[in-house]
Amino acid sequence: MPARDISQAVGGTPLVGLPSMSPPGYSLYLKLEGHNPTGSVKDRVAAYLIAAAERSGKLHQGSRVLEPTSGNTGIALAAICAPKGYKLTCVLPENTSQERRVLLSLYGVDIVSSPAGEGSNGAVRVAREMAADDPDLYMPFQYGNPANPQAHYETTAPEILRDLPDVGALVAGLGTGGTLTGAGRRFKEHDPQIRIFAAEPEYGDLVYGLRNIDEGFVPPVLDTSVLDGRIKVDSLKALRATRDLATAEGIFAGVSTGAALAVALRVCDPRRLPEGTKIVVVSPDGGFKYLSTGAYAPGDVAGIAEGLSQTLWA
Known part of the structure; x- marks a missing residue:
């Protein structure tokens, strides 16, 4: 059955095994959110945000929408707002990748820049x-x-449980906290023994746009009670995991995927998870929006990671 409009085409993304990267005794799977209409997990969020505002009467024809974003949410909101006639303004850190700015401009979005150093x-x-x-x-x-x-409670988590009923752990990047909170709650209801791990950047590290909540801002939607661990990952490990994913599994993903994957590899340890555990990693998006940053250029990975230390990803 055809989708009525773009909002109806969101979700249903593939869950793909990672046989080459799974450590002995563990099975890793990647939820490929880059297969959503605008290429990221934020399509789910945008569709729910706008639908909720319409139901509450906060949005109507000709309304103006404003949202802070490092790119993906803005692009997703733009796609949802455009056919509805809502004018959109996005506030982006000034170091957001050029591809995202071009896409937002294509949708007719007004862009306001915020200081890069504030992330x-x-x-x-x-x-x-x-x-x-x-x-x-x-x-x-x-x-x-x-x-x-x-959005993640009602769509992302049920999709994973349908495809992998015996999932034992979920790993996702800590950004807004929406994926971890929504999917985490649904998983804990399904089986309280499912472990939920947050991939969190090192303190002060701006790469891949994830969030270290020790820096002061804790997203109000984040429910830390569902988390079984917040695990730090640095830029270099994230970039290496992203590249390994391409060469070992043929999957081209954004660096925030690499961050979550690096954490997933760390929790494949009997001290954290029993052998035989099936672990799902959420891949927020593909790598195509980041080609201009040099993240995938040939050369010394450590040097590239250092050069990207002020680039936002998610």
Whole structure:
């Protein structure tokens, strides 16, 4: 049956085994969210954010939408808002990749830049200031909107459980907290023994746009009670895992995928998970939006990682 519109085409992404990268005694699987219509997991969130606002009467024809984002949420919102006639403004850190800016411009989005050094927290700050100054702007605010984790509770997690009923652990990057909270809650209801791990950047590391909550901003939607561990991963390990994924499994993914995959490899340890555990890693997007950054260029990986130390990914 054909989808009614683009919002109806979201989800149903493949779950793919990683036989070459799975350590002995463990099975790794990758949930390929890059197969959503605009190429990222944020399509799920955007569809839910806009639908919830419409149901509540906060959005109507001609409404103006504002959202802080490091790219993917903005692109997803743009695709959902465009056919509905909603004008969209996105606040992006000024070091967001060029591909994302081009895509947003193509959708007719107004782009406001926030300081690179403040990361995604800076985008949140600027957007909040703009919303306070203009009451006609509606900000879905994915960081604090329950529709964000609800999208993963109602779609992402059930899809994984349908494809892999005996999943034993989930690993996802800690960004807004929506995936970990929503999918984590659904998994714990299904089986309280399923382990939920957050891939978290080292303190002060801006690469791949994930979030270290020790830096001060804890997303309101994040429910830390569902987490069995927050595991740090640095830029170099994330980049190496991303490249290994391409050469070993033929999957071209963004560096935030590499971050989660690096953590998944670390938890394949009898001290954390029993042998035989099946582990699902959420891949937020593919690598095509990052080609201009040099992340995939040939050469010394450590040097490339160092050169990308101020680039946002997620």
